[in-house]
Amino acid sequence: MDWFTETLWPHWAQKIKVKEVLYHDQTEHQDLIVFESEAWGRVLALDGVVQTTTADEFVYHEMLVHTPILAHGRAEEVLIIGGGDGGCLREAIKHPGVKRITQVEIDAGVIEFCKQYLPTLSDGAFEHPKARVTIADGAKYAKETDDRFDVIIVDSTDPQGPGAVLFTEEFYRDCRRMLKPGGVMVTQCGNPSIHPDELEFTQSRQRAAGFADVTYYFAAVPTYIGGSMALGFASDDPALRLVDAQTLAARQVPGGLRYYTPEIHRAAFAHPAWMIRRVGY
Structure with a gap:
């Protein structure tokens, strides 16, 4: 080949x-x-x-993890649904204020496979004392658990096949139930330049699930075809997406990051005119 x-x-x-x-x-x-x-x-x-x-995964993982944790500002309990490659877990561990990260992955084989063939993504994160790895169906876990979280990160595949359940109104409603007051959920919403319908329907379903504030932000990941990845951001506190760069910088941004900065965080929430017309904001 x-x-x-x-x-x-x-x-x-x-x-x-x-x-x-x-x-x-x-x-x-x-x-x-x-x-x-x-x-x-x-x-x-x-x-x-x-x-x-391995060349550009840091963009996606840093933006999916550090944006909600630093926007929240006091996160101690973080939930990752999916993310079997360990990249999100690796980034969440970097926050000293986060006491525990629960990772729910449906297939233990995915974790073992990625540890063998893509070891730099997890970088030992699965063995970290902050990590609590649960092998279970993410949607079922969300419906049944009594655990509550400050931040929920849904690191899913595209909304086809088994991953489709993680894009439903019912699942988003269950995630809202799992959030503590002032919590935030982030999700991947595909590339709106190629497939705007995915961003449109995920945003509408998150609003229908009862979140008071639903928006999205961007990460430029070159190998995700089309380049600009949309990430959903849903909370009951509209102030979370409006935190200024100076405040974000004061919240102990982890050292050594390669993409995320407080300024990138703020700019990522700026939406192009055509997308505002399409999605409504």
Whole structure:
């Protein structure tokens, strides 16, 4: 294999030059490949769609994690649903005020696979004393648990197949129930430049689930086809998305980050005019 061609969209393709295939398994359910690339480090793709690369994963994980934790300002209990590669867990651990991170992943095999083939993503996070890893269906956990959280991070696949349940009004309602007063939930909402419907329906379902304030922000992840990833931000406290950069900087931003800054945090909530017209804000 000389090139990997992503097939997420029928009218748009991207290719990544392959240096070496490290793992490739085609089963009756899925096609899973891990390869070393010429430009993007180690690449994980599922059913022809890039899931993560070691060269730019930090953008997605830093923005998905540090934005809600620093916007909240006092988070102690964090829940990650999905995220079996360990990138979100790695970032959440960096916050000294966070006492525990509960990770709910449906497939233990995903965690073990990523620890073997993408070890830099978790970087030992699964063995950290702050981590509580639960192997369970995320939607079922959200419906049944009595635990409460300051921040919920939904690091899911796209809304097709098994991941579709994590994009429903019912699931968002269960997440709202799990949040402590003043809590915030963040989700991935796809690339609105290519598929604005995904952002539109996730936002409308989060509003229908009862959140008082629903909005979105952006992260520029080059290998997520189309570039600009939308991340949902839902809370019952509208002030959380309006925290200024000076206040964010005073909340112990972890050192050594490669993308997130308080200024990027604030700017990420600015929405282009065409998207405001499409989504309504």
